[in-house]
Amino acid sequence: MESRHKVLIVDDDPAVLELYRDLLAQLPSKPEIFTTTSGSRALSMLKSEPFRLLLCDLKMPKMDGLQVLSIVRRSFPELRTVVMTAVHNEEFRSRAYALGVDLFWLKPDTQQNMEMFLQCVESLLGRDEESGFRGVQSKSLMDLIQMECLSQSSTVLRITRGSVNGRIWISSGELIDAETEGLRGEPAFRRILEWKSGTFENLPAENGRERTINKPANALLLEAAQAMDEIAAPETQSSEEAEVADHRKTVWRLASLTRAGADFVVSLPQEPQSKAEGWGTEATQELGVWMQQALEASNKLAHNLQAGSLTSLEGRSLDLRIVLLPEDDKTYLVGWPADGPSTQLAEKSKQLVSSWDS
Amino acid sequence: MGFLSLFSKQSPGVQVLPSGTVTVDRNNKILATTVSSACSEDVLQEIGDHVLTLFRQARKAQLPLSELTLHFSSLKITAKEMRGGAIIFLAPKHTFNAAS
Numbered sequence: 001m002e003s004r005h006k007v008l009i010v011d012d013d014p015a016v017l018e019l020y021r022d023l024l025a026q027l028p029s030k031p032e033i034f035t036t037t038s039g040s041r042a043l044s045m046l047k048s049e050p051f052r053l054l055l056c057d058l059k060m061p062k063m064d065g066l067q068v069l070s071i072v073r074r075s076f077p078e079l080r081t082v083v084m085t086a087v088h089n090e091e092f093r094s095r096a097y098a099l100g101v102d103l104f105w106l107k108p109d110t111q112q113n114m115e116m117f118l119q120c121v122e123s124l125l126g127r128d129e130e131s132g133f134r135g136v137q138s139k140s141l142m143d144l145i146q147m148e149c150l151s152q153s154s155t156v157l158r159i160t161r162g163s164v165n166g167r168i169w170i171s172s173g174e175l176i177d178a179e180t181e182g183l184r185g186e187p188a189f190r191r192i193l194e195w196k197s198g199t200f201e202n203l204p205a206e207n208g209r210e211r212t213i214n215k216p217a218n219a220l221l222l223e224a225a226q227a228m229d230e231i232a233a234p235e236t237q238s239s240e241e242a243e244v245a246d247h248r249k250t251v252w253r254l255a256s257l258t259r260a261g262a263d264f265v266v267s268l269p270q271e272p273q274s275k276a277e278g279w280g281t282e283a284t285q286e287l288g289v290w291m292q293q294a295l296e297a298s299n300k301l302a303h304n305l306q307a308g309s310l311t312s313l314e315g316r317s318l319d320l321r322i323v324l325l326p327e328d329d330k331t332y333l334v335g336w337p338a339d340g341p342s343t344q345l346a347e348k349s350k351q352l353v354s355s356w357d358s
Numbered sequence: 359m360g361f362l363s364l365f366s367k368q369s370p371g372v373q374v375l376p377s378g379t380v381t382v383d384r385n386n387k388i389l390a391t392t393v394s395s396a397c398s399e400d401v402l403q404e405i406g407d408h409v410l411t412l413f414r415q416a417r418k419a420q421l422p423l424s425e426l427t428l429h430f431s432s433l434k435i436t437a438k439e440m441r442g443g444a445i446i447f448l449a450p451k452h453t454f455n456a457a458s
Contacts, residue, residue, distance in 0.1 A: 283420045290419035297408040298428055301435075304404060307375060308431025315416065315423040322421065346429075 005031045005052035010042040012060045039063030058085040069099045080124045100199035149173045149217045154205035161198035169209045175217040185212035193224040218256045253279045260352045263335040312346045323349040375450040382406035384442030409437040
């Protein structure tokens with residue numbers, strides 16, 4: 001039998017408690033509803049048994065809602081929290097969100113608002129315990145960082161997990177620094193990515209922050225994801241998990257392409273008969289064949305002319321520039337739009353593929 | 359003057375990389391060249407052949423290239439496609455232009 005989620009409602013008005021008990025009992029997930037009129041009693045109830053969701057009023061005697069929530073955030077980081085209040089005050093709203101509540105809701109006064117409120121509560125009850133960083137949106141931390149980098153934004157992400165918090169500095173879409181638990185730079189970034197859940201806030205960008213991370217964000221995220229996958233399933237990775245990891249890699253590679261402004265990348269392993277892999281193009285196999293032919297022709301020329309090895313091959317058509325890079329174990333072909341800047345294209349291509357398989 | 363040849367010695371030669379321009383038509387026939395005659399015509403035709411083949415194969419791969427540049431450690435070959443043929447620029451690299 002599937003266990004029902006437990007919901008605790010705290011409000012100093014017994015009539016309100018009764019009303020919400022009846023309303024929440026109608027939710028499709030049929031949660032078990034518990035109520036109390038005081039913050040201190042709520043805390044002791046939370047200690048005694050696991051709850052999924054806490055709905056808390058703001059204005060209460062002795063211990064107010066914000067005090068309850070700040071203790072709850074530290075002691076029960078997994079608990080979903082909703083503030084219900086009749087006080088229309090922006091300061092309270094931002095303080096509540098700063099504490100990491102999932103939802104700040106003015107007590108519903110219309111039927112439509114009530115329905116929306118119930119849908120939100122049902123959605124909070126339905127989320128998986130193990131995944132998602134809670135904030136304005138529920139995204140994985142990796143998605144969140146990737147989104148910030150892709151949108152070229154400058155911000156400081158403050159991530160809170162219980163009593164611990166960390167910060168990640170992003171400047172013009174580039175990851176520049178991270179800090180948590182006495183760590184700084186890449187180690188701090190990796191530590192933060194190990195957290196399974198928590199809350200996040202976007203703080204204003206800090207200009208002039210010293211850069212301690214020089215690796216591209218995608219490379220670090222990929223490394224972290226691989227490390228996590230290995231921890232989660234050291235040897236027996238199911239095909240489904242492998243598919244998810246594969247999908248994730250593809251997404252990162254496409255994100256790298258977009259960030260760099262490139263059109264496509266095709267990689268061709270050195271081993272004979274191996275197939276080319278492509279991202280951002282539908283002509284992967286045709287391009288793979290051409291890469292092979294170009295390598296053979298270049299090698300023959302290099303040998304006969306004694307001109308040394310091929311370091312790169314560049315080409316252009318009406319709408320495209322290409323760079324072919326022979327690396328140790330693979331050859332890459334990177335396509336760039338013809339109207340973009342043409343300087344240092346080989347360097348930019350090298351940068352792009354440097355973390356391609358990491 | 360045959361007497362002087364007694365003093366001349368055959369010394370091992372160093373292959374000089376071709377430098378200059380070659381224009382070839384679609385059949386790889388050399389139309390014009392500024393490359394020194396010390397470089398054999400066979401070498402130039404081989405370069406022309408590889409370059410034209412690369413353009414043709416690129417078209418088959420949905421990549422209709424109009425220009426190609428091959429960077430070798432000591433030679434840069436730039437080729438511009440011209441109505442099925444090509445004009446090819448050969449520029450050996452040395453210390454002073456290695457970055458180019």
